[in-house]
Every structure is written in C-alpha cells, then in structure tokens.
Amino acid sequence: MPYAHEIRVTWGDCDPAKIVYTGRIPGFALDAINAWWEHHLGSGWFQMELDHNLGTPFVHMSLDFRAPITPRHRLICQVAPVRLGDSAITFRVQGLQNGVLCFEGTFVCVFVVADRFTKQSAPARSAH
Numbered sequence: 001m002p003y004a005h006e007i008r009v010t011w012g013d014c015d016p017a018k019i020v021y022t023g024r025i026p027g028f029a030l031d032a033i034n035a036w037w038e039h040h041l042g043s044g045w046f047q048m049e050l051d052h053n054l055g056t057p058f059v060h061m062s063l064d065f066r067a068p069i070t071p072r073h074r075l076i077c078q079v080a081p082v083r084l085g086d087s088a089i090t091f092r093v094q095g096l097q098n099g100v101l102c103f104e105g106t107f108v109c110v111f112v113v114a115d116r117f118t119k120q121s122a123p124a125r126s127a128h
Helices: 024-041 045-052
Strands: 003-007 058-065 075-084 088-097 100-110
Touching: 003 024, 024 045, 024 058, 024 075, 024 088, 024 100
Parallel strands: none
Antiparallel strands: 003 075, 058 100, 075 088, 088 100
C-alpha cells in the first residue's frame, strides 16, 4: 500500500505557462520520500544522517510527465518501495492531482555510513 503525502502547490512553484516549473517536480517527489521515511521509521533524512550516521544518497532518478501540475488542487504523492537490495532501496513515486496522474518516477538511493560516505547494508528497522 503506497504512502500518500500531500503537497500544497503554490503560485511560486509555477512558470510563465502557469503550470509547475519542471525543476520543482523532483523536489516534490523527494519531499514525499522523506515523509515516507518519517512515517515508517519515525525520522527523516536529517535525523537519519545526524542521529544515526545513516546516509541515503541518490544514485538514480527518472521521471515521466503525464499531465500538468497547477496550484488548483493538492498534489498527492504516493510513495512505495519497490525493491530493497543489500545496500540500496528503490522507490516509486506517483504524483496525482484531482485523481489525474501527473508524474511517475523511480528513485534509487544507497545506504552509506554518513560520516565516512562508505557503503553499508540496509539497516534493520529496529536501528531507528
């Protein structure tokens, strides 16, 4: 079951065509992934990095755009992990407004020891 994260799209997110500036869309997806971590582990990237010495830098992102995003409706980003490897996790993010699929993407991050930036295995849930 995907986790749903709501984003309030504002006028400042838009370009002269009155739709969301393309560069904002990856940021919306990353906000939603951070919210997924908070929902499932109780802490997001900031706490993971500083309190648990766990980094999750991204090694791949891909996005497909399906429909324009505007400030007219809330953007609901549905986040679901689709693959957990030994040292990486892959998320699928779908952004919908008013029931219309606006974008979908794949985001892969690896687990590292934050202060050394060295690869590590995926941590057990109990570690956080």
